[in-house]
Amino acid sequence: MAMSFRTKMVTGIALIEGLFLFAILMSSLGVLSHSRKQALVTRATGDVRLFATAAANALVSDDIGALQRIMRQVMHNHGIAYAAAWDGDGRLLAHAGHKAVSAHTYRAAASVMVDGTSYGRVEIEATDRGFAPILAQASRRIVAIALGEMLLVGVVSWLFGGYLMRQIAAIEAGTERIARGEFGFRLPVAGRDELARMIEGFNAMSAQLKTLHDETTRQHQQILAVNERLEERVHERTEALAVANRELEYLAMHDPLTGLPNRILLQDRLLQAIRIGHREAAPFALMVLDLDGFKEVNDSLGHQAGDRLLHEVAMRLVARLRQSDTAVRLGGDEFAILLPNVANAADTETVARKLLSGLEEPVVLGDRRVYVTASCGAALFPEHGDEVGVLLRHADRAMYEAKRGRRGFLMFVPAMDEEGDDRLRLQVDLDHAIRHGDLVLHYQPKIDLVTGKLSGAEALVRWQHPVLGMLPPARFVPLAERTHLIGPLTFHVLRLAATQARAWAEQGRPLPIAVNVSAINLDDGGFVESVEHILKDVGVAAGLIELEVTETTLMRDPERARAAIQALNELGVRVAIDDFGTGYSSMTYLRKLAVAKIKIDKSFVMDMSVSRNDNVIVRSIIDLGHSLGLKVVGEGVETADTMAVLASLGCDYAQGFHLARPMDVEAFDAWWQQNR
Incomplete structure (x- = not known):
């Protein structure tokens, strides 16, 4: 059975205490015994010397009787157990007592010397036998005292251990309660x-x-x-x-406006149709359809009306197709139709004519009835291609040719590839021209109608094509807008115009130059930063550059346009609204635009001297511009009468063939010198 901590503690303390006390007492006894033995030695040594002195005369005179009397006197001393005397020859003369060598006796001897002559020797044996019982009794007492001390210490330790253990037990119980979560x-x-x-x-x-x-x-x-x-x-x-x-x-x-599948889904379904066609020899037709004149609807009635028109067209297409057919909106006003199991051109044309005839019924947009026509092109699998991209490209080229020839519908023929390649080569050439500086600017002057002086110029881009000769912007700007080139083209023209403006300013003839900007440019989030970079790079004052944006461009995304114009104004670049009067912009929104000028569209200016309605429109635009604090430019001035009417109506500036046609910089400088 294991001992408790309390028992161990008490036993240990008592044992240690007893042993310590016993060791002290025993050490004291040892000291006492040693002291007694030392005293015995000292006494024996002294007694034997006295014995030798006393016995000297008796030995010299050889008086045995006297020697025996002296020896009896010695034996009477306490603690002398034996005494003996020998003559010079070693004969025992007398002795008394009994010899007994033990731990309690000490023998001492001395020579009897008289005048340096030895007459014998004496010997005694001293004992402390009487002290041994006393020492034994002391030892027993010491043991008793040690045991009593151990008992006392044990009792005290037991009592103290009880107190200590109660406290420890309480702490132990507390730790157990904490361990249980109390x-x-x-x-x-x-x-x-x-x-x-x-x-x-x-x-x-x-x-x-x-x-x-x-x-x-x-x-x-x-x-x-x-x-x-x-x-x-x-x-x-x-x-x-x-x-x-x-x-x-x-x-x-899907397209969020019409709910039709979009180009991504069309590509997936085309890929599936091609796989089925290869596996099961199943032909199909792909058509691309584009609305005619949709831009005019957007420009005249606004984008909301254009969106409603697109939705109505989508519903009419779906209503005239089979359930297995797929109608897709590719983007803008362009749609695609996938016709499974249509084997030949005749069947495809039948479907196309049916779709086109379904669009002839007018669409009611508010209080307007809009008549819709479309151009459609088609390609057949596998006759005209067995890849998604090839079929889409061939159907699109057939549509483009149908639109250009106003044919309504055309099936793709290989010859169209050559014309498409021509457009592709023209695109590649345009990219090369932009990068290698093959474009030039012509400048058309703007005249202040109050002073008759030159107030600015509009920069118009021309392309000196190495094969096709000088190309006007109408030949290549739409191509640039349909591709990624419109941004590089605009920035290239802006850099040329800024360089010319700086040159005229360095000659002491500062003249603001206007540059046309496409809607696609304003949609570019980095457009304003690019303009700022060009101006800083060329080193021209921002006030010498004016950007012209058409009214219809502004109405495409008014909020984006307003933000871009505000940022341009912060750069110091002025903005003018071009072709004003064709976009139906609201008075409220026009007030928010930080523009400097509005340019009346030439369609109103050209006939204003003979058309009362055009005259009223021009007058209203001039009054509107002035009421908003804007300068007004009349473009398309081709006669002196038109210029005179504009001046009489308070128009600020005029521009047109009557004043000067667009000229290269040398011709413009010469005209400037003549019309100072």
């Missing part, structure tokens, strides 16, 4: 000693643990509540994301 309890405190202070510290720790446990429990409950809410939100978000993903997947594959 906090905040207090242990009883007895006394004011270190153990009591330790228990008080334990109680303080228990209270702190209770506080921490309560706080942890509260935070855990909060975390559980937050997790529960998060799980609910994650579940809601997951469901919302699933719905959004389905919507995004639908939007990625």
